[in-house]
Amino acid sequence: MSGSSTQGIKTVLHPVSDLATAKEVYAALLGVPPQTDESYYVGFEAAGQHIGLVPGGGPQGMTSPVAYWHVPDLKAKLAEVTAAGATVKEPAHDVGGGRLVATVTDPDGNVLGLLQDR
Numbered sequence: 001m002s003g004s005s006t007q008g009i010k011t012v013l014h015p016v017s018d019l020a021t022a023k024e025v026y027a028a029l030l031g032v033p034p035q036t037d038e039s040y041y042v043g044f045e046a047a048g049q050h051i052g053l054v055p056g057g058g059p060q061g062m063t064s065p066v067a068y069w070h071v072p073d074l075k076a077k078l079a080e081v082t083a084a085g086a087t088v089k090e091p092a093h094d095v096g097g098g099r100l101v102a103t104v105t106d107p108d109g110n111v112l113g114l115l116q117d118r
Helices: 019-030 074-083
Strands: 009-016 036-038 041-046 049-055 066-070 087-094 100-105 111-116
Parallel strands (some): 009 049
Antiparallel strands (some): 041 049, 087 100
């Protein structure tokens, strides 16, 4: 194992079919308004978590929620989990502001997200 570790799940993205209705539901659930409110993404910060709503599953084609494990070194963690048997679903890429994300599937097909902040 490398020295790379996880900082826990801090981000969960949910694909939604009706962004306006989902935004109202999540605002009521979380008790806060969205911090990011765009036609392509709505994001909430609540209790140390980032909850994101992705209309239509976005370009990554999400069909179910994806939990993102925050890691200090995404490329090292990606190498570690693929060596252990995970398969890359979405290669590492910058989603803005230096934030890197990637997704892998475990041997049972579960999607796991990896996220590295600047």
